[in-house]
Amino acid sequence: MRSIRLDPRVFKVPIDRIRAGYYSDKYFTRYTEVLKKDNYHPNVLYQFFPRKDAVVVGIDEALAILKLCTGYFKDEEKAQSLFQELLVAERDLQNSVFDMDRKNIESINRKRWDLRDAMNALWVDKFSEIEVKALYDGEEAKDMEPIMTIEGDPIYFGYLETVLLGVIARGTSSATAVKRVVKAANGKQILYFSARFDHYWVQATDGYAAFKAGAEVVSTDANADYWGAKGIGTVPHALIAAYHGSTSMAAIKFDEYVPSDVNRIILVDWDNDVIGTTKRMMIDFYEHLTGKKYSVSSSNIDSVIGSGKGKIWGVRFDTSGTLRDTSVTPINENSLGVCPELVWKARREFDEMGMKNLKIVVSGGFNSEKISLFEKLGVPVDAYGVGSSLLREKIDITADIVEVDGEPCAKVGRKKGNLSRLEKVNL
Numbered sequence: 001m002r003s004i005r006l007d008p009r010v011f012k013v014p015i016d017r018i019r020a021g022y023y024s025d026k027y028f029t030r031y032t033e034v035l036k037k038d039n040y041h042p043n044v045l046y047q048f049f050p051r052k053d054a055v056v057v058g059i060d061e062a063l064a065i066l067k068l069c070t071g072y073f074k075d076e077e078k079a080q081s082l083f084q085e086l087l088v089a090e091r092d093l094q095n096s097v098f099d100m101d102r103k104n105i106e107s108i109n110r111k112r113w114d115l116r117d118a119m120n121a122l123w124v125d126k127f128s129e130i131e132v133k134a135l136y137d138g139e140e141a142k143d144m145e146p147i148m149t150i151e152g153d154p155i156y157f158g159y160l161e162t163v164l165l166g167v168i169a170r171g172t173s174s175a176t177a178v179k180r181v182v183k184a185a186n187g188k189q190i191l192y193f194s195a196r197f198d199h200y201w202v203q204a205t206d207g208y209a210a211f212k213a214g215a216e217v218v219s220t221d222a223n224a225d226y227w228g229a230k231g232i233g234t235v236p237h238a239l240i241a242a243y244h245g246s247t248s249m250a251a252i253k254f255d256e257y258v259p260s261d262v263n264r265i266i267l268v269d270w271d272n273d274v275i276g277t278t279k280r281m282m283i284d285f286y287e288h289l290t291g292k293k294y295s296v297s298s299s300n301i302d303s304v305i306g307s308g309k310g311k312i313w314g315v316r317f318d319t320s321g322t323l324r325d326t327s328v329t330p331i332n333e334n335s336l337g338v339c340p341e342l343v344w345k346a347r348r349e350f351d352e353m354g355m356k357n358l359k360i361v362v363s364g365g366f367n368s369e370k371i372s373l374f375e376k377l378g379v380p381v382d383a384y385g386v387g388s389s390l391l392r393e394k395i396d397i398t399a400d401i402v403e404v405d406g407e408p409c410a411k412v413g414r415k416k417g418n419l420s421r422l423e424k425v426n427l
Helices: 015-019 026-037 058-069 076-099 102-122 154-184 200-212 235-242 247-257 272-288 338-354 368-378
Strands: 043-048 071-073 122-123 130-135 150-154 189-192 265-267 314-315 359-361 383-387 398-403
Touching: 015 058, 015 076, 015 102, 043 154, 043 272, 058 130, 058 150, 058 154, 071 076, 071 154, 076 102, 102 122, 130 154, 150 154, 154 189, 154 200, 154 383, 154 398, 189 200, 235 247, 247 265, 247 272, 272 314, 272 338, 314 338, 338 359, 338 368, 368 383
Parallel strands: 189 383, 265 314, 314 359, 359 383
Antiparallel strands: 043 150, 043 398, 071 122, 130 150
């Protein structure tokens, strides 16, 4: 899966805050502070690795941070004073934006840029004096296998350890979880629906991780920011509610006003009767589009199934795990939610009605285990929507110094690993 690395500008790195150590654990900023004051400049080899088998993502973002923030302030005290002024200015700007005070916004923005320019004038860039080797985003790595190394004077980059570990850990955790469901789905499409379960600041990182792991369909534009795509969306329950619980009206209005390049996917579990609701919705949609009365014997309902405007691409079953759809035989807890029986019955009845091309998307409580079960049983699903389960994976990333001045130097239990897969980074 090797490819061209992303341009560092994609990541919108908060340069001033990272250079000032704002996001760094204090023991890392003090570590480099001691080395500076002691005028001690060892050449070290840092080695980064995951604590589980993983799909590695976050490397490119880590490289962007290294590119922009490897170095030091030639007058640290002055730089920190300017940074504190910058923080105050940014808070003032936030208040002015809230108040929509344009005059104040313009004044504060000028002050912000003056402060940033002053800080930048104090910055000594040392990226060219370190050597970085790394895997590519999307590659798989084993537990404890090196995924990135940095060699050079730790004064220039040692304080970055917190943020480097964090961006790789977040992206790798998301990508590893997504890869599992992608593999379980046997080539069927995965719809990445995790945005609503976490802070919006991480949407771009998570969406890119999902993309690198094989889930290209995401739910927000921010999810797709790094590779320049757009989020997709189905008809939500909220739209059905707004039209007084009418799935048919929600589908008709969605089709009328949403851009034609968007596939129409309709939620059909509002009444806890996905088969009956789908049939009613499709008949109502057919009659609205064609102006003809639907007839079982003569109407071609397939004419309103497909991609784009005037068509329904698919329906989404999102039955709550605490409910049993009206068409499902009440046996035990396995008949709750979106279960295999529900999908089989729906597919059979849709096909009998002439809707063989209508796609079935399932969501609600799906993870790699449930998807594997559906695939093992041959349940006729066309796509899986997966959400909160993808945020439960946690892959820790660790960094150690393993060499100092060309000699092995690592804490007990650690040593320099096999670096043969790593490629020298040139940005």
